[in-house]
Amino acid sequence: MILRRSPRLGRGMACMRSFTFTGLVLVMAICITPVAAIATDARIEVTGKIAASPCKVSVGQIQLGNVPMSSFQGPGQVADGGGQSTQLRLTNCPYGLSRIIYQIVPSNGAFDAPHGIAKLDARSTATGVAVQLTRHPSGVVPLNQDTAWNEYKPDDPNSGDNYITLRGYYYQTADTIREGSANASFTITFSFQ
Numbered sequence: 001m002i003l004r005r006s007p008r009l010g011r012g013m014a015c016m017r018s019f020t021f022t023g024l025v026l027v028m029a030i031c032i033t034p035v036a037a038i039a040t041d042a043r044i045e046v047t048g049k050i051a052a053s054p055c056k057v058s059v060g061q062i063q064l065g066n067v068p069m070s071s072f073q074g075p076g077q078v079a080d081g082g083g084q085s086t087q088l089r090l091t092n093c094p095y096g097l098s099r100i101i102y103q104i105v106p107s108n109g110a111f112d113a114p115h116g117i118a119k120l121d122a123r124s125t126a127t128g129v130a131v132q133l134t135r136h137p138s139g140v141v142p143l144n145q146d147t148a149w150n151e152y153k154p155d156d157p158n159s160g161d162n163y164i165t166l167r168g169y170y171y172q173t174a175d176t177i178r179e180g181s182a183n184a185s186f187t188i189t190f191s192f193q
Contacts, residue, residue, distance in 0.1 A: 054192045055093035055100070055160075060086040062168035064131075069179060072172045078132060083169035085136060088188065093152060093160040100149035101191040104133065104141055106184060116140040117171050118184045125180030130173050133186070136165040146191070 062084050071079040090100070106118030111130040118131050133141045141147070151162040170182060 054190070055090040057088075057090060057188070057190060059088045059166075059188065062086045062166065064168060064170060064182075067170055067182075069177055072129070072170070072177055075172050075174060078169035078171050079129075083132075083134070083167045085165050085167045087163045088166055089161075089163040090149070090152065090190075091161045093162070093192075095157045095160065096154070097152065098154050098193050100152045101146045101193065102149055103146050103189045103191075104143055105187045105189070106143055107186065108184070110143045111171075111173060113143040113145070114140075116143055117173075118143060118186065121183045121185055123181070124183050126178055126182040127180070128172060128174035128177035129182055130171045131182070131184035132169045132171040134167045134169070136167045141166065143186075149190075 064084055067079050067081065071081055073080065093100070104116075108119045108121050111117040111119050116133040118133070120126065120130060133143075135141045149162075149164070151159075151164060153159040168184075
């Protein structure tokens with residue numbers, strides 16, 4: 001039996017070779033030839049809506065000033081003499097928002113979040129006190145939780161400019177108070193829906 005390889009079959013095709021047996025040619029040629037590509041279309045849908053510009057937000061500082069240690073009456077009490085206020089304003093709110101949500105987060109954490117009491121900033125040197133925020137005249141401002149901005153009325157086209165009054169107080173947290181700087185800062189995040 002004599003085996004010979006036949007020459008390569010077809011230019012540009014990958015093929016198996018054929019072998020010749022004495023007198024009988026057995027061709028084993030399986031070629032892979034280019035086949036037209038199969039294409040399938042796909043569709044991507046993009047949905048959404050163009051939203052109105054959010055409101056302009058502005059807020060001032062609350063300056064509590066120099067508060068004498070004699071103004072404190074014990075743990076769980078705010079310093080005598082009242083606090084100081086600032087206004088948190090939303091202006092140019094577009095008509096058609098369904099609601100406005102805000103969240104106030106103290107920079108150094110909360111001492112008592114449900115009652116709006118924040119720890120002093122880390123650089124403060126006073127001890128035994130914290131800062132409480134209230135929403136005048138309606139009460140405390142809970143920290144670290146979503147709160148509805150009820151002053152915005154979605155059905156009123158004149159509700160675009162409104163504000164709330166925030167009032168700050170020093171709040172005694174311990175039996176002993178040490179004098180020094182007593183500052184707190186907050187981040188206010190709004191969600192316009």
